[in-house]
Amino acid sequence: MDEVKTRRPRAKKKLWILLTVILLVGLSLLFLGTRLRHWVEEKEKTKLLTLVDREHPVEDDYNVEFTLLGEGQMVDSRCVDDLEAMLEACRRAGGRPVVTESFRTWGAQERAYEEALAKLTETGLSREQAEQRLERMTEQPGFSEHQLGLAVDLEEQDSELTKEQQADTATLRWLRENSWRYGFILRYPDNKSEVTGKAFRPWHYRYVGREAAEQIHELDLSLEEYIGMFFAS
Ligand SMILES: [Zn+2]
Numbered sequence: 445m446d447e448v449k450t451r452r453p454r455a456k457k458k459l460w461i462l463l464t465v466i467l468l469v470g471l472s473l474l475f476l477g478t479r480l481r482h483w484v485e486e487k488e489k490t491k492l493l494t495l496v497d498r499e500h501p502v503e504d505d506y507n508v509e510f511t512l513l514g515e516g517q518m519v520d521s522r523c524v525d526d527l528e529a530m531l532e533a534c535r536r537a538g539g540r541p542v543v544t545e546s547f548r549t550w551g552a553q554e555r556a557y558e559e560a561l562a563k564l565t566e567t568g569l570s571r572e573q574a575e576q577r578l579e580r581m582t583e584q585p586g587f588s589e590h591q592l593g594l595a596v597d598l599e600e601q602d603s604e605l606t607k608e609q610q611a612d613t614a615t616l617r618w619l620r621e622n623s624w625r626y627g628f629i630l631r632y633p634d635n636k637s638e639v640t641g642k643a644f645r646p647w648h649y650r651y652v653g654r655e656a657a658e659q660i661h662e663l664d665l666s667l668e669e670y671i672g673m674f675f676a677s
Pocket residue numbers: 545590595596597647648649
């Protein structure tokens with residue numbers, strides 16, 4: 445009987461140690477889990493900010509999940525909900541937006557570039573002159589944001605105007621004022637041509653996520669400036 449009595453406290457002590465270890469391991473896992481989730485979220489946000497320009501071509505192995513839109517257009521799945529919400533809000537405000545360009549494969553970008561080039565050479569320009577002229581307007585394959593699936597061209601439905609002439613339509617005006625609320629930015633604004641190296645494209649919108657879009661809007665930055673300011677290493 446005496447022996448049993450002396451063993452009890454030791455058993456209790458072991459139990460306490462075990463419980464403490466379980467608690468500590470649990471807390472550590474919880475902490476690590478939170479850190480990991482935060483890290484993944486940050487990584488995802490940064491991926492939405494992938495810069496594509498003359499110095500930063502689309503990476504060969506760039507690969508994301510795509511979603512087919514109703515109009516036969518395809519975009520990065522991460523921007524679908526915001527894109528649809530934006531188009532719906534624009535319609536409610538009296539606009540008539542339609543997605544005319546979205547994800548382009550390498551081949552599609554090549555065709556778009558060659559077509560634009562052909563149009564210019566038909567006017568009598570040499571290929572070199574035409575390429576120079578296109579520099580600010582259309583990208584060579586590998587250098588278009590459309591190859592990310594995060595860019596959309598938005599126009600007014602059934603407009604008689606060309607997309608270049610649509611800047612002041614109700615649809616494009618509404619988008620300029622409100623797209624940031626849905627995570628989209630006007631990628632090549634008139635006042636940033638010097639920085640982007642591209643002419644004003646009132647139709648071209650780029651998804652960067654709501655947080656970044658709001659900051660870009662508030663600070664009146666181009667994507668290049670925003671990345672340089674907050675993400676340059
Ligand atoms: Zn575009």
